[in-house]
Amino acid sequence: MKRDLELVREILLAVEKSDQAPDEWVNINLPSRNPSLVSYHVKMLHDAGLLDATDLSDFSESSWVPRSLTWAGHEFLDAARNDTVWNKAISTLKEKSASVPFEILKAVVMKTCKDFFGI
Numbered sequence: 429m430k431r432d433l434e435l436v437r438e439i440l441l442a443v444e445k446s447d448q449a450p451d452e453w454v455n456i457n458l459p460s461r462n463p464s465l466v467s468y469h470v471k472m473l474h475d476a477g478l479l480d481a482t483d484l485s486d487f488s489e490s491s492w493v494p495r496s497l498t499w500a501g502h503e504f505l506d507a508a509r510n511d512t513v514w515n516k517a518i519s520t521l522k523e524k525s526a527s528v529p530f531e532i533l534k535a536v537v538m539k540t541c542k543d544f545f546g547i
Contacts, residue, residue, distance in 0.1 A: 433533060435461060435469050437514065440505045443479060443494045450496040453482065467492045476530060478504060504534055507541040516540050 438458060446454040458466055467485075474481035478501035486489040492526040498506065508514050517540040519527055526534075 429465060429468050431472065431530075432465070432471045433518065435465065435526070436458065436473065437505075437508055438498065439466065439469055439473060439494070440478065440501060442507055444502075448495075450480075453484075453493040453495060456494065460470070463485075464490060467539070470494050477485055504537070507534075510541070510544065511536045513537065513544050 429542045435458075438461070440455045440533050441455060442458065443454050448544045456466060456470070467490050470479060471483070471490070473479040473494070474492065477498055480498055481492050482495060484493055508517075514537070517533070517537045518542070521533065521535055
């Protein structure tokens with residue numbers, strides 16, 4: 429499976445929007461997305477330190493469920509939340525390359541955010 433940066437942002441926004449307590453699982457409702465793909469991205473976000481998530485997988489399917497954003501997840505989302513900033517950062521990356529490491533994405537989003545807000 430390929431990493432989908434738009435799905436990454438959707439998941440982070442959905443977890444932030446949830447009113448679940450941090451010790452409860454967050455039910456992410458993304459009807460247009462394949463549940464296996466969402467689970468895979470939740471696992472990757474957990475591995476990257478952006479989400480606290482739990483592995484509920486069994487022998488028949490993979491099932492990673494988020495619990496809360498981490499500090500790093502909040503920091504990234506604070507920069508990536510604005511649609512104008514996000515779209516400009518993604519556009520910049522697409523002009524330069526088809527695929528980049530997540531750390532580069534974070535740096536571009538942070539720089540775009542700073543430029544957008546003039547700080």
